[in-house]
Amino acid sequence: MSKIMDDAVDSGGIEVIIQNEEDKTAPRCPHGPALLFEKTGNGEEKGRRFYACSACRDRKDCNFFQWADEKISEARMLIRYCHFVSLPLEQRRFCVDCQLLILPEERATHAKHKALSEDTTVQRLKRPSLLLCPLDNKKSNAQYLFADRSCHFLLDMLLGLGFQKILCVGTPRLHEVIKLRNMKGKSPKMKSLLLDIDYRYCQFYGQDEFCRYNMFNHHFFDDEEAVTFFQGFLREEEGAKVVMITDPPFGGLVKPLANSFSQMAITWKNQNKVSNAGQMPMIWIFPYFFESRILECFPSFSMLDYQVDYDNHPLYKHGKTGRKQSPVRLFTNLSPKDIILPEDEGYRFCSVCERYVSAGNKHCPKCDTCPSKDGREWRHCDECGRCVKPSWRHCSSCGHCALPDHPCGQSQTGCFNCGSQKHKLRTCPKKHNKRMIVPGGRGAPGLLKHIAGKSTTKNKRRRTVT
Ligand SMILES: C[S@@+](CC[C@H](N)C(=O)[O-])C[C@H]1O[C@@H](n2cnc3c(N)ncnc32)[C@H](O)[C@@H]1O
Ligand SMILES: [Zn+2]
Ligand SMILES: [Zn+2]
Numbered sequence: 001m002s003k004i005m006d007d008a009v010d011s012g013g014i015e016v017i018i019q020n021e022e023d024k025t026a027p028r029c030p031h032g033p034a035l036l037f038e039k040t041g042n043g044e045e046k047g048r049r050f051y052a053c054s055a056c057r058d059r060k061d062c063n064f065f066q067w068a069d070e071k072i073s074e075a076r077m078l079i080r081y082c083h084f085v086s087l088p089l090e091q092r093r094f095c096v097d098c099q100l101l102i103l104p105e106e107r108a109t110h111a112k113h114k115a116l117s118e119d120t121t122v123q124r125l126k127r128p129s130l131l132l133c134p135l136d137n138k139k140s141n142a143q144y145l146f147a148d149r150s151c152h153f154l155l156d157m158l159l160g161l162g163f164q165k166i167l168c169v170g171t172p173r174l175h176e177v178i179k180l181r182n183m184k185g186k187s188p189k190m191k192s193l194l195l196d197i198d199y200r201y202c203q204f205y206g207q208d209e210f211c212r213y214n215m216f217n218h219h220f221f222d223d224e225e226a227v228t229f230f231q232g233f234l235r236e237e238e239g240a241k242v243v244m245i246t247d248p249p250f251g252g253l254v255k256p257l258a259n260s261f262s263q264m265a266i267t268w269k270n271q272n273k274v275s276n277a278g279q280m281p282m283i284w285i286f287p288y289f290f291e292s293r294i295l296e297c298f299p300s301f302s303m304l305d306y307q308v309d310y311d312n313h314p315l316y317k318h319g320k321t322g323r324k325q326s327p328v329r330l331f332t333n334l335s336p337k338d339i340i341l342p343e344d345e346g347y348r349f350c351s352v353c354e355r356y357v358s359a360g361n362k363h364c365p366k367c368d369t370c371p372s373k374d375g376r377e378w379r380h381c382d383e384c385g386r387c388v389k390p391s392w393r394h395c396s397s398c399g400h401c402a403l404p405d406h407p408c409g410q411s412q413t414g415c416f417n418c419g420s421q422k423h424k425l426r427t428c429p430k431k432h433n434k435r436m437i438v439p440g441g442r443g444a445p446g447l448l449k450h451i452a453g454k455s456t457t458k459n460k461r462r463r464t465v466t
């Protein structure tokens with residue numbers, strides 16, 4: 001979002017609006033109450049006001065940004081919803097163009113817009129994720145919604161593990177499915193709190209079910225009230241166990257996310273007076289090629305083989321050759337052996353690794369692990385001393401396995417495994433440190449820099465097609 005601020009600066013400028021000191025309406029970033037700015041110059045958005053960090057002028061230091069009118073519309077949204085649900089069914093409409101529930105007195109304004117019939121609206125009110133179109137922000141917050149199969153797998157898994165309070169961070173569809181299950185009167189009852197940046201959800205959920213939240217800086221948009229509610233939710237009263245489950249946009253950086261999740265874990269500890277060894281149960285859904293980055297931040301996590309499926313993801317549409325493999329996995333501090341993956345989808349239990357693995361993930365006695373990261377059957381290469389993707393061949397001039405059409409002999413200095421310039425793969429001291437091996441890539445540090453740095457989401461996605 002702070003790109004907008006850069007653009008504002010580029011196109012004419014911005015001015016600070018000094019507010020009354022007692023004005024407590026300013027949203028806060030980690031640096032305290034934000035400052036109110038106004039766009040000047042002649043651009044389209046002249047006069048539009050926004051909040052940005054009071055301390056940092058460089059967005060690299062703090063990327064907090066919020067349009068001032070967005071805050072107002074958010075409060076309005078809640079009032080609208082209360083009004084809306086009190087309407088007789090046949091008067092309920094949803095404007096597709098504006099992504100808004102429309103009140104009768106507002107119909108004229110939306111007369112030329114595309115609206116959904118009352119039937120559809122009523123039917124879908126319980127499934128807001130079907131009513132709202134997924135945000136398709138090319139940058140980082142494209143909204144990919146779980147396919148039913150994956151959503152129900154997650155729900156059943158959490159139930160099976162005995163969790164009754166689910167903190168849904170960027171998982172609106174899971175939140176919705178939990179609510180639906182409660183409406184059907186199933187027991188045990190589960191509680192769910194949705195934290196998401198998409199303010200359209202204010203139309204459907206009260207403050208006790210939804211907080212507008214930024215998972216990149218652990219910021220709650222409604223300040224104290226939301227924070228207090230969040231803290232209360234983490235309190236495990238009468239033995240109701242809490243689990244956090246998150247599915248961040250894949251363009252997101254791992255470190256700021258991990259930092260926010262750690263803050264949550266600290267809050268959980270404080271609320272429950274847990275001993276130091278205790279950890280807040282967490283499930284982080286992210287592509288497998290982020291494994292080493294995530295484990296760097298959370299060494300107690302492990303990656304599970306389960307492939308998360310989405311409804312609207314361009315990569316995983318069912319193609320001619322059957323279902324494409326999803327690169328998205330679960331990372332968790334829960335014990336992998338307790339998470340039973342569906343047998344009818346081919347997952348099986350490896351008694352050596354003590355976890356469920358994909359059908360194609362055969363245990364390699366030489367590596368002493370089920371090595372596959374992408375679900376395909378990997379092959380052990382004796383020269384490399386590890387298992388590699390099936391499409392790779394050992395290249396004697398490079399001294400390691402690679403795709404047959406790899407740029408041979410180029411940039412092959414240093415160790416293939418850890419990136420060090422001081423030795424080759426064969427003598428790598430870290431060769432058996434699983435965390436250093438990044439499937440499909442050269443030495444871990446180089447690749448990681450690439451993923452974390454300039455590469456676009458598209459680049460990252462392309463990495464899966466090898
Ligand atoms: C990849 S989608 C995951 C949706 C999930 N698969 C589901 O079906 O419920 C990412 C979600 O994170 C939300 N999101 C994006 N950026 C966010 C941010 N900075 N803070 C909090 N939520 C964010 C999006 O609105 C979206 O709901
Ligand atoms: Zn700040
Ligand atoms: Zn409209």
Ligand SMILES: [Zn+2]
Nearest residue numbers: 350353363370
């Ligand atoms: Zn195994």
Ligand SMILES: [Zn+2]
Nearest residue numbers: 364367380387
């Ligand atoms: Zn092997």
Ligand SMILES: [Zn+2]
Nearest residue numbers: 381384394401
């Ligand atoms: Zn090899």
Ligand SMILES: [Zn+2]
Nearest residue numbers: 395398408409
């Ligand atoms: Zn080569």
